[in-house]
Amino acid sequence: MFSNRTVNILIPIISVILGLLSGAIIMLIFGYNPVEGYAALWKGSYGDLFFLGETLRLVTPYILSGLAVAFAFRTGLFNIGVEGQVFMGWLASVWVGVAIDAPMIIHLPLAIIAAALAGAAWGFIPGLLKAKLGVHEVIVTIMMNYIALYTCNAIVRNVITDGQDRTDRVADSASLGAEWLSQLTYFSRLHYGLLIALGGAFVMWFLLNKTTRGFELRSVGFNQNASSYAGMNVSRNIILSMVISGGFAGLAGAMEGLGTFGYMSVKAGFTNIGFDGIAVALLGANTAIGVIFAALLFGTLKIGALEMPTSAGVPTELVEIVIALIIFFVASSYMIRWFILKFKKEGK
Known part of the structure; x- marks a missing residue:
């Protein structure tokens, strides 16, 4: 009745449904109306342009950070x-954006290339x-997160600027922003980076599934000893995998530096783009198309949550609980x- 492919598709869908239902139950327990809460969430995500x-x-950026995690995991x-x-x-893209004058x-x-190379490095x-x-x-990699945070802060303060807490805006010639997109969406911060993210998903799919190099990378991931016995260079493929994964992550930073904000500021903590990418990849079953849909869900929940307190009186923290529950159900996919499978056997 169900193939393994169908089961793999059903698991994240069922996890999302269970997460939303659990969130509704929590709303009821604390005296909130779940219908109004989710209606406000939808309005906050898609209520107008x-x-x-x-x-x-x-x-x-969620698509690209999800691809970074998913590629390494695959x-x-x-x-x-x-x-x-x-x-x-983010730092590399802004640095090039403010330091170079070119068409x-x-x-x-x-x-954009500088961002990918910096993440890859x-x-x-x-x-x-x-x-x-x-x-x-x-x-x-956990330790290097902190090194990156404080290194970037030091470079922003002492190299790119003269003791300032944020850089100048990148030149218009290095911006992903588009005036027509801004006007079309009532002056939102939507930019051309979405096309780059979708292109990145295609690149990951094509590389892993349609190329010899991708086959080697996946083989090393499945079994290093067997891959080595087959004549594959395990060390080279491990390094290449982390380099490509880092390149995707660097592009996610460029989306913020060249698109959303147009500058880089000193950060007191993490942006969570990378950490949320882990959840996006997990929910997307580490596939390119899955990451796109998972990123869309996370973007919907994060942006829609901002409308919930004003329209339904529901605290935004509840959305974080819903996201955590979705991840819990995905992690408990067995x-x-x-x-x-039990339903499958009974249906025969």
């Missing part, structure tokens, strides 16, 4: 350092340590899989 633009604007690695790689990409046809691609370090010394990538 401004909210739609803001939702898609937030979806953009190749047997767990990249917890996406947040730090986002910072490095847009040169300036904008150069800033930050991913190269844990990849090298994993491949050559066997150091677990989770530990290294339970959902067991029920589906």
Whole structure:
């Protein structure tokens, strides 16, 4: 009745439904109307063109950070350092955006490429340590998040600016913003980066599923010993995987630096773009198309939550609980899989 592919698709869908139902029950327990709460959430995400633009604007970096986590996971690695790689990409894109004077046809691609290279370089370090010394990538990437945060703050204050807490805005020739998009969506911050994010999803799908290199990367992720026996260079593929993953994360940073904000400021803490990317990849089953839909859900929940206190009196923290519940159900997918398979057997 259900193929394995169908089951894999049903698990995240059922997880989302269970998460939303659990959130509704929590609203009822605390005296809130779940119908009004979710109606306000929908209105806050898609109620008019401004909210739609803001939702898609937030979806953009979520797609790329989700791809970063998913790509590493598909190749047997767990990249917890996406947040730090986002910072490095953000910094590099803004630095190029404010320091170089060139036509847009040169300036904008150069800033985007700089972001991807900066994220890739930050991913190269844990990849090298994993491949050559066997150091677990989770530990290294977690630590490198903090190194990236404070390094970027120091560079913003002491190198790009003269003691300021934020850089100048990037030149128009390096901006992803579009006046017609802004006017169309009632002056939201939607920008061309969404096309880059969707293109990144295609690149991941094509690379992993349609190329020899992608086959090697996935093979090393499944079984390093068997891959080595088959003549594949395991160390090179581990490093390459982290480099590509970091490149996706760096692009996510560029979406903020060249699109949403147009500058970089000193950060007191993390942006959570990278950390949310872990949840996006998990919900998207580490597939390119799954990451797109998961990012859309997360963008909807995050932006829509801002309307819930004013329209329904529901605190925004409740949306964080719903997201946590969705992730919980995805993480407990073996339970959902067991029920589906049991239903499958009874249906025969």
